Amino acid sequence: MSEQPDENRTDIPKDAPDQDVVDAAVVEALDKGDVPGVGQLVGRLHYADVADIVERLDPERRDKLVEAIDNDLVPDVLAELDEAVREDVLEDMDVEQIAAAVRELESDDAVEIVEELEAPDQQKVLDAIPDMDRRLxxxxxxxxxxxxxxxxxxxxxxxxxxxxxxxxxxFMRRSADDSSDGELPPTFYDIFVTDPAGRPVGAMHLSHLLRSKRPVPVTEVMATELKLIPVTMDQEEVAFVFRQRDLVSAPVIDDGGRLVGAITVDDVVDVIHEEHEEDMLALAGVGEDDLYDAAVDTTKARFRWLLVNLFTAVLASLVIGLFEATLEQVVALAILMPIVASMGGNAGTQTLTVAVRALAMRELTTTNAARVIGKELLVGGINGILFAIITGAVAWVWFQDQTIGLVIGLAMVVNMLVAGLAGASIPLVLDRAGVDPAIASSVFLTTITDVVGFFAFLGLAALILL
Amino acid sequence: MSEQPDENRTDIPKDAPDQDVVDAAVVEALDKGDVPGVGQLVGRLHYADVADIVERLDPERRDKLVEAIDNDLVPDVLAELDEAVREDVLEDMDVEQIAAAVRELESDDAVEIVEELEAPDQQKVLDAIPDMDRRLxxxxxxxxxxxxxxxxxxxxxxxxxxxxxxxxxxFMRRSADDSSDGELPPTFYDIFVTDPAGRPVGAMHLSHLLRSKRPVPVTEVMATELKLIPVTMDQEEVAFVFRQRDLVSAPVIDDGGRLVGAITVDDVVDVIHEEHEEDMLALAGVGEDDLYDAAVDTTKARFRWLLVNLFTAVLASLVIGLFEATLEQVVALAILMPIVASMGGNAGTQTLTVAVRALAMRELTTTNAARVIGKELLVGGINGILFAIITGAVAWVWFQDQTIGLVIGLAMVVNMLVAGLAGASIPLVLDRAGVDPAIASSVFLTTITDVVGFFAFLGLAALILL
Structure with a gap:
């Protein structure tokens, strides 16, 4: 075998900028119906890159591409696809093809595909795979x-x-020779040592096993400080444990403490992305990553959030309505009115986002909650005073009226303080009540900063100006 | 050695709910000055849990806790700390202590600590560690x-x-026997095969090495399809490659293609968290995770963003000012006016967040940009019509005036369409221009939805009502 590096291997710096070029070539070949050309184009790529191309294409081209790619590639590509895209692709595959793909995959990836099928298709696929795999x-x-x-x-x-x-x-060399290959997973990081009841007693990292001599008992090599993952633990909790402990794999146990499987870090990385995505999108009122959803599904999902926001906006309008008489007398108030509410909303969102994230990362707990709220009140107060001065001066110069400057300045301080307090406490209260703070926090916040913003500004104006 | 599982090992389900209890016990012991008690409390915990407790405490108690914990724990706890907290803790440690900790850590963790020290301290620490470590x-x-x-x-x-x-x-068994232990990292996943010039030719996963027989050449076991990471590659790109390829470790090469190190997935998981955090906080106008920053630093950092938003708010007020005469005649307009702008802002933020995230995950590219924008326009149009009907009806009933309902309905459709278009295109344009879309997008968006919202509503009112 040559000792020279393989010149054909794909390096990262090269394929990143070429992405658009490859996409365009694939689209061209698909549109020409050049199936062998498509096969050649994607055949050289890693399955993860092929999955990315499938995701970026429109639904019709997606199905054509999946038909054109080599059967060997299909299982891994399917496993890599985004859920919405995979659903779309699976709809166009027949049951035999899906069963063939499921047979090739490891059990965790296979489950991901089977769980998405409709009940009758699910049964058909399960019937078409070997007993052992089906049971798992x-x-x-x-x-x-x-x-x-x-x-x-x-x-x-x-x-x-x-x-x-x-x-x-x-044992491992024997299993590798065994043509069935049913025993060993293709890649693994730890070997688990179990007692006669099947309960994990320790884990040997392969790099520790490898540097030990043959006669050494496994009980001397294994680490006994295990993080055992109960099979019912939520994936968010699993991700937290992996990050916290820098784990690469961890044993999963059933109610009886028996080893039933292992979670590896690659699956956890996907969970981390999912959880982050959920938090980020939830803050903006988007239920889940809807990039690949059909327009009608996206419209429906977003409608709900916008409807809630409409109530908030109407509520703010009702507050303004209380001061109709004041507005009739001083139209300048109508002009300046959105500034206080908007600044409060922005300041509150800053605090809120930090708090929601800190809760998700478990950095914000009862131990430091009071300190965090105190700090946010202080930050809100200082920035409130600074912006009161700036905005007050602007209003004074603009409308040649120092009282209007005073009114907007006072309202600004009030609303920024409220924004800091609300931004830090709303997520804490929701979290304590068992509600995901990412989902509901921002509606409550803007309701408060709008209502307080308009009420403080117009109320102070009614008191001071008239 | 007993075959029974170790009853003392820490399980996850147990320690999660106990967090607050442990925190309270540590605080109590610290306040009583009970150093041995503190040592005992945290001595049983994993270093990552100790680091979490340090983070949650206030600055004075933090230093006391670090002093109280065992010297063996200090290096790992330091490596786990959040940057802002670590800076705070390092300030209170003397150079010898820091050097002692740096000596114990692996090179990547040691660098993280040394890079945060002030230049003179950095030199002192480097002088106090062995030549070999210092050079690395x-x-x-x-x-x-x-x-x-x-x-x-x-x-x-x-x-x-x-x-x-x-x-x-x-070789590995020999290195393990060698008391110096300078050669082998404590835990690793791949063994790299290099040519005489030191360039990586392949990588052997340990689970593949272990199932091969002794006489087999390493060139037959190794995988040659390597993802080589250039030493200058940005960590965001590294994280992308790891996620994309489900990597656990990857070789890092210098300009000459020679192997200079390896990146492991535990460090990448931290990068993924950092990058997500940056995006999420940037969207809300928070520069970085400032939970642990002093109030004055947080105030300064947030001031800038709020100032930019003040300009936006004033701009919106200027637009309202254009219609002073209209507002004087129909005060109802002032009351309803924030609704259109607010709904546009919320709808736009939904689209914007999906787009910013899709760009970060490289799911949004030139291949599907037009399709995504088209979809967002459609979603905006449909929701615009739905909310036009709802809001129009509300306004009509409220003010007993169907023309005002018509005006607000039309303005709603216009602003929701604009919100969809702007929410999808702003991040794309910024990204193309080389600006991080997470940082700047939302200011542009709210400027547009506010200006268009007020202008469309008041402008149409001026045209139709008067």
Missing amino acids: IQESLAYPEDSAGRLMQRETVTVPTHWTVGDTID | IQESLAYPEDSAGRLMQRETVTVPTHWTVGDTID
């Missing part, structure tokens, strides 16, 4: 959605406590 | 911040191409 998939499907049970890989490497390092290495 | 740290510091060079671990396991599996295993 059915067991996983029995666990709640978004639980460790759905996330885990069923295939693990386990050895009994009385084995030595040599026994373990021989 | 200095080399890493020479790479740009947030580059692969800073992220990587310098210690790697490499073998030449002519070795066999047996040679590799023997």
